[in-house]
Amino acid sequence: MAFTLGSLVLLCGISGLLTGVWSATIVPVKGNNCPKGWTQLDCYCYIYEDERRTFADAENVCNILGGNLVSIHSNLENALVDELVQPGGGDLPSGIWIGLTDAVLETDHMWTDGSNVDFTNFSARKAGGDDGDCVVMATATGEWADVSCATNLPYICIRETFRH
Template sequence: MAFALHSLFLLCGISGLLTGVWSFPMKFYKDNNCPKDWTQLDSLCYIYEEELRSFADAEAICNILGGNLVSIHSGLENAVVLEVAKNGTAGFWIGLSDSLEADDYIWTDGTREDFTNFDVTNPSLPQPNSANGDCVQLDKNDGFWQTMGCADLAPYVCVMEAGH
């Protein structure tokens, strides 16, 4: 698992270099332009919250903190969010849901859905699957996303712009 995650991180990093999406050197900062206990990557601040919340409650807490549930727009960003949540033990909320209209996934921060990481290799557990729920968690064990019931309780990751 660790080898696969490191390989994914390396592959995504190389992809980012080739496409120019990320400027390198990419640096993690602690408490630079972010509030205490948040982790900065480039212009964003991330925090993993272990307190179990429903999807709506987690988004509300992130809003109170000055951000949103995390939106993920690349494989590299997915790996970064996994790293931020490395001390967690299970899946955690990210800001994607189709709760407004079935099979129309939107991010809570209003950004467009331009990347997904659902496990499409297992036909017995198709994802995304609104029958499981309308809100999305990132599974800490394999890095894939899965739909869950929005009222389920889970930890979550918030994101906000640095300097707030």
């Protein structure tokens, strides 16, 4: 089994290197590639956390879970993240934290996991405006906007699939 999971991780890495992009396959969580309750897309696992936290607190929780606030690199991934938001016994939140911020240098956005900013989906409002330094995804549209990092919002974490 360890060989099979190791081969999956190797295959995901090779696929990404050869094509320059990750494939677009949503895998139902029936195997042991993601922790229980997480959703797998390619070589990553995603989970929606409906407990409202500040940007920094949400990132800390994601770190404890073995990952980061979600970084988004394609329209498919953006759609998956938007789809994961479920009304947890109440109204759908107006927005969720994703792991993008320009707190270090205004208008120079960075993902908390250090990956390249190769995709954005900001609304018509100018990204990096005076609204704040942290980025949310609006759940009604899937578009992004800068807001204050001190806002309490639900969030989505991402981590790599299990490696053995």
